[in-house]
Amino acid sequence: MNPLAALGVHSLSVLRSLGHAAFFFVELMRAMPDAMRRFGLVVVQIHAIGNRSLVIILASGLAVGFVLALQLYYALVTYGASESLGLIVNLSLVRELGPVVTGLLFAGRAGTSLTAEIGLMKAGEQLAAMEMMAIDPKSRVLAPRFLAGVISMPILAILFSAIGILGAYVVAVMLIGVDAGNFWSIMQSKVDVWRDVANGIVKSAVFGVICTFVALYQGYETEATPEGVAYATTRTVVVSSLAVLGMDFILTALMFSTP
Amino acid sequence: MGKKGTETLVGLFVLLGILGLLFLALKAANLASFGGGDGYALTAKFDNIGGLKARAPVRSAGVTVGRVVSITLDPKTYQGVVRLEVDKSYQFPKDTSARILTAGLLGDQYIGLEPGADEKNLAAGDQIGSTQSAVVLESLISQFLFNKAADAGAAAPQPAPAPPAGGIKK
Numbered sequence: 321m322n323p324l325a326a327l328g329v330h331s332l333s334v335l336r337s338l339g340h341a342a343f344f345f346v347e348l349m350r351a352m353p354d355a356m357r358r359f360g361l362v363v364v365q366i367h368a369i370g371n372r373s374l375v376i377i378l379a380s381g382l383a384v385g386f387v388l389a390l391q392l393y394y395a396l397v398t399y400g401a402s403e404s405l406g407l408i409v410n411l412s413l414v415r416e417l418g419p420v421v422t423g424l425l426f427a428g429r430a431g432t433s434l435t436a437e438i439g440l441m442k443a444g445e446q447l448a449a450m451e452m453m454a455i456d457p458k459s460r461v462l463a464p465r466f467l468a469g470v471i472s473m474p475i476l477a478i479l480f481s482a483i484g485i486l487g488a489y490v491v492a493v494m495l496i497g498v499d500a501g502n503f504w505s506i507m508q509s510k511v512d513v514w515r516d517v518a519n520g521i522v523k524s525a526v527f528g529v530i531c532t533f534v535a536l537y538q539g540y541e542t543e544a545t546p547e548g549v550a551y552a553t554t555r556t557v558v559v560s561s562l563a564v565l566g567m568d569f570i571l572t573a574l575m576f577s578t579p
Numbered sequence: 580m581g582k583k584g585t586e587t588l589v590g591l592f593v594l595l596g597i598l599g600l601l602f603l604a605l606k607a608a609n610l611a612s613f614g615g616g617d618g619y620a621l622t623a624k625f626d627n628i629g630g631l632k633a634r635a636p637v638r639s640a641g642v643t644v645g646r647v648v649s650i651t652l653d654p655k656t657y658q659g660v661v662r663l664e665v666d667k668s669y670q671f672p673k674d675t676s677a678r679i680l681t682a683g684l685l686g687d688q689y690i691g692l693e694p695g696a697d698e699k700n701l702a703a704g705d706q707i708g709s710t711q712s713a714v715v716l717e718s719l720i721s722q723f724l725f726n727k728a729a730d731a732g733a734a735a736p737q738p739a740p741a742p743p744a745g746g747i748k749k
Binding site: 371 | 582588591595596598599600603606636643
């Protein structure tokens with residue numbers, strides 16, 4: 321095959337898989353009202369996706385808060401601006417690190433388990449069996465998981481930011497001795513609820529949609545073999561991490577381009 | 580674990596999320612400090628607003644009493660029109676003056692209210708009469724240089740002063 325044709329084939333296959341994913345997304349959205357009606361299924365999935373991710377999210381948030389506070393203190397104290405530490409930690413967590421790091425962890429912790437679960441269901445022909453019984457696996461299996469992921473992700477990101485700020489408080493105020501009043505008041509005067517906090521939550525919701533959708537799609541379209549499931553699980557992490565990072569840049573440019 | 584246990588844990592998870600959100604909004608952001616709504620609006624016109632931005636604080640004697648709501652340009656007088664919202668619990672006399680000040684050497688700019696002595700207070704929608712514009716560093720420097728040049732021109736009519744014989748080292 322000549323290189324030109326190879327390029328054409330490659331582009332067509334990329335386009336085809338994109339179109340496939342878009343159709344999958346539309347069908348998933350169509351199954352959403354069914355999932356809303358059976359909210360019990362969603363609750364079980366929130367437990368599996370959200371509650372079980374809590375430990376890793378809280379631990380990471382705390383660690384990020386600790387380290388940010390330490391590093392920023394050394395940088396800021398040379399300018400006599402160590403009281404602004406809380407503000408910088410808050411803004412970087414609420415605007416960027418909270419949603420993005422939670423997204424990456426979410427892809428690793430919840431996305432992989434979703435892909436493996438759905439992939440094994442497919443490999444074990446459970447999904448086909450459901451279809452045989454006239455049960456739509458999209459509304460019964462996929463949609464509740466999608467909804468649960470989209471609900472859990474912003475909550476996890478909020479908790480990540482909150483515990484990170486508390487961690488920075490512990491290091492900066494309790495260990496180093498930055499003034500507690502200034503730590504909070506500078507934060508309160510410069511952080512806006514709508515511009516910073518709400519935009520961060522919107523970001524995390526978008527990342528929740530991306531991560532959960534990628535995980536479900538990879539699981540649903542996996543080859544029904546052990547290697548296929550392994551490959552799909554890897555792809556879930558790679559694709560959703562890249563998508564989160566890329567999307568974050570676009571969202572940041574849209575949200576925070578004006579001062 | 581039974582269904583009830585799962586539901587309770589999920590409820591706990593959501594509750595934790597709400598608590599985190601409240602913490603972010605109230606403790607770590609400005610929702611509690613000045614929510615808006617319970618204030619009255621004032622306007623002030625400045626020849627130059629400098630680097631003043633919307634949401635900048637309005638202070639009197641250093642105490643934050645309100646926020647800048649919006650900044651627009653008057654198309655007729657070419658002055659900057661600043662709309663302020665001042666907390667209802669603070670009343671200022673009618674002849675209060677407004678100045679644009681800078682917090683610290685390089686800090687953000689804010690509006691300082693200097694209370695007057697009038698019997699009547701400013702009401703909602705009133706305009707603050709006397710205002711003082713922001714100090715723009717460039718104009719300050721050029722004014723300084725201009726004065727310096729004028730002084731030099733007046734003091735030294737001869738073109739080039741000879742170097743001092745004693746050799747005063749600088």
